[in-house]
Amino acid sequence: LSDGSLLPAWLAFNSSNGEFLGTPANENVGTLSVRVTATDISGETVSDIFELEVMNVNDAPVLNSNIPDQQIDENQYYEYLLEQNIFSDIDFGDELSLSANLSDGSALPVWLNFNPLEGKLFGTATNEEMLTIVITATDKSGASVYDDYLLTVNKALGIEDFGSAKVNVFPNPTKGLLFIETSTFTNKMKLFVRDHRGRTVKIQNVNGNKSELQLS
Numbered sequence: 001l002s003d004g005s006l007l008p009a010w011l012a013f014n015s016s017n018g019e020f021l022g023t024p025a026n027e028n029v030g031t032l033s034v035r036v037t038a039t040d041i042s043g044e045t046v047s048d049i050f051e052l053e054v055m056n057v058n059d060a061p062v063l064n065s066n067i068p069d070q071q072i073d074e075n076q077y078y079e080y081l082l083e084q085n086i087f088s089d090i091d092f093g094d095e096l097s098l099s100a101n102l103s104d105g106s107a108l109p110v111w112l113n114f115n116p117l118e119g120k121l122f123g124t125a126t127n128e129e130m131l132t133i134v135i136t137a138t139d140k141s142g143a144s145v146y147d148d149y150l151l152t153v154n155k156a157l158g159i160e161d162f163g164s165a166k167v168n169v170f171p172n173p174t175k176g177l178l179f180i181e182t183s184t185f186t187n188k189m190k191l192f193v194r195d196h197r198g199r200t201v202k203i204q205n206v207n208g209n210k211s212e213l214q215l216s
Helices: none
Strands: 011-014 019-022 030-039 045-054 070-073 077-081 097-102 113-115 120-124 129-138 144-154 167-170 177-182 190-194 200-205 210-214
Touching (some): 097 113, 190 210, 200 210
Antiparallel strands (some): 011 019, 097 129, 113 120, 129 144, 167 177, 177 210, 190 200
């Protein structure tokens, strides 16, 4: 270089044919002052300095982690916040805008909302369905990257769906105390109580074939 230092690591010089070669990266954007010196067999030299400008080009954003597949029940309130650094862009000062749609390019169902500023999906599922949701990050130059995930909305089961031989809940109606009898039991069973918006308000371990659940 013109200050006497070595060429940067990305730039090589072939003295046999006078060729410069190399591939600069995004962090090498800027201007280099390169000194070229010719020396004869007597040690006499002459030099010239030229400017080599590495122009910035737009780099597309990248996906840093995948969105996991998810499941909810119909009539359940759903909320999912994207990881803060799930998308990134190495271009200095570039900004990413987020959008969400289904894999066929259509809009999200009416019940599912997306806030692009927060990167948040939310809403109350209304029907049993399987949705492939695509989240896209686009930079100011129009380059983009996306990830998709499967959101499964399961049918919400009522007591009658289990059959009286498997689950029995009484008294019904109740003033607060419920008894739940099950024909089978494992230590992994839990009781979930949800409100009318689908939000879980109580979780209780099942400790045997008959459990008490206090709702008062």
